[in-house]
Amino acid sequence: MSAESSVSPPRVGVWLIGARGSVATTAVTGCAAVTAGLHPPTGMVTETPAFADCGLPPLSSLVFGGHDMVDCSLPKRAEALAAGGVLPPGLPAAVTAELAAADREIRLGGPLSGETRDEDELVEALASDIRDFMTRCDLDRTVVVNVASTEPVPTGTELPASSLYAAAALRAGCPYVNFTPSMGLHHPALASAAAESGLPYAGRDGKTGQTLLRSVLGPMFAQRALAVRAWSGTNLLGGGDGAALADPGAAAAKNAGKERVLADTLGGVPEGETHIDDVPSLGDWKTAWDHIAFDGFLGTRMVLQTTWQGCDSSLAAPLILDLARLVARSHEAGLSGPLSELGFYFKDPVGEGPASLGEQYAELVGFAGRLRGVGDPQGTSGELPGSSGERPGTSGERRGLSGERR
Numbered sequence: 001m002s003a004e005s006s007v008s009p010p011r012v013g014v015w016l017i018g019a020r021g022s023v024a025t026t027a028v029t030g031c032a033a034v035t036a037g038l039h040p041p042t043g044m045v046t047e048t049p050a051f052a053d054c055g056l057p058p059l060s061s062l063v064f065g066g067h068d069m070v071d072c073s074l075p076k077r078a079e080a081l082a083a084g085g086v087l088p089p090g091l092p093a094a095v096t097a098e099l100a101a102a103d104r105e106i107r108l109g110g111p112l113s114g115e116t117r118d119e120d121e122l123v124e125a126l127a128s129d130i131r132d133f134m135t136r137c138d139l140d141r142t143v144v145v146n147v148a149s150t151e152p153v154p155t156g157t158e159l160p161a162s163s164l165y166a167a168a169a170l171r172a173g174c175p176y177v178n179f180t181p182s183m184g185l186h187h188p189a190l191a192s193a194a195a196e197s198g199l200p201y202a203g204r205d206g207k208t209g210q211t212l213l214r215s216v217l218g219p220m221f222a223q224r225a226l227a228v229r230a231w232s233g234t235n236l237l238g239g240g241d242g243a244a245l246a247d248p249g250a251a252a253a254k255n256a257g258k259e260r261v262l263a264d265t266l267g268g269v270p271e272g273e274t275h276i277d278d279v280p281s282l283g284d285w286k287t288a289w290d291h292i293a294f295d296g297f298l299g300t301r302m303v304l305q306t307t308w309q310g311c312d313s314s315l316a317a318p319l320i321l322d323l324a325r326l327v328a329r330s331h332e333a334g335l336s337g338p339l340s341e342l343g344f345y346f347k348d349p350v351g352e353g354p355a356s357l358g359e360q361y362a363e364l365v366g367f368a369g370r371l372r373g374v375g376d377p378q379g380t381s382g383e384l385p386g387s388s389g390e391r392p393g394t395s396g397e398r399r400g401l402s403g404e405r406r
């Protein structure tokens with residue numbers, strides 16, 4: 001074995017906000033299972049040929065930790081998910097060591113009931129947890145990923161919890177991904193901090209089910225010049241997400257992304273509404289139904305109905321692993337600001353980019369191709385090949401690999 005091949009890849013941290021939730025638990029369990037060869041990487045776009053040799057950290061190099069407000073251990077949480085059919089029977093026991101290791105790196109989040117710390121003190125405490133994690137685990141870099149329950153749209157001047165965690169990520173020097181519709185780094189009070197941090201970030205609101213389908217069907221209607229008259233939808237879901245979205249404010253935040261996809265792909269919002277109903281007995285499973293009324297040639301009225309039934313955590317977890325790897329690689333490559341090329345994964349992507357899934361996928365694959373050239377000893381420059389430089393977004397700027405403003 002050559003000296004080069006015997007060198008272990010740098011260890012990359014994945015700090016999960018909501019680390020003991022269903023999505024986080026499924027992601028940690030799945031990473032361990034795929035690494036051990038127990039299951040194939042189904043659903044992981046970064047494990048397809050288009051992403052080979054572009055320098056993504058291997059799954060075996062990922063180290064998990066995070067913040068949460070609950071104390072149910074990851075091994076117990078995984079067992080509960082297996083009992084509910086989310087995870088394969090016996091898998092939690094097979095990867096219990098990996099689950100326990102990740103669980104030891106989970107810290108109590110905030111703000112707590114009766115919190116006495118001000119915002120700056122709380123952000124510093126959260127950032128300190130992340131920095132300690134990086135030091136303790138000897139990590140090359142860490143990506144902070146928000147997979148916590150959706151929070152209502154904030155009112156007033158106080159930062160919501162999701163934005164406190166986002167600010168902590170910036171303070172700890174970590175790139176950030178918001179997989180939820182919560183405010184996170186979108187809060188206006190964090191715009192300057194994001195711009196000055198020199199860090200890449202991505203989000204928001206992961207696209208896993210109904211909106212994924214809408215991002216395919218919307219362009220189909222537009223490209224075939226079919227007039228959509230109305231588009232109505234219903235979501236039935238349980239678990240923690242269902243309970244959180246029973247709050248009208250949280251549901252409004254979630255629905256905004258669903259409607260935005262239609263507006264962007266159809267050129268306007270058709271009649272109709274999308275409803276979210278909490279059905280606790282469904283657990284981690286969800287059903288999404290769409291009723292689309294459209295006109296054909298000579299005004300012929302027609303209808304398309306779709307039903308999507310899936311397991312939310314199983315749909316989301318591989319995307320979390322994809323995003324952690326892609327953003328870590330972007331950080332290594334010296335990129336900063338909004339990673340609009342990752343819009344493929346989100347309902348409400350940062351930066352500017354297309355809304356059609358096909359176009360988003362083409363941008364993502366192109367981005368992977370450009371990452372492939374970074375760090376090539378035969379390369380002639382330290383900049384990302386094909387980088388478009390400055391990109392619009394809340395940060396307003398993108399840094400090249402050499403660190404200069406462009």
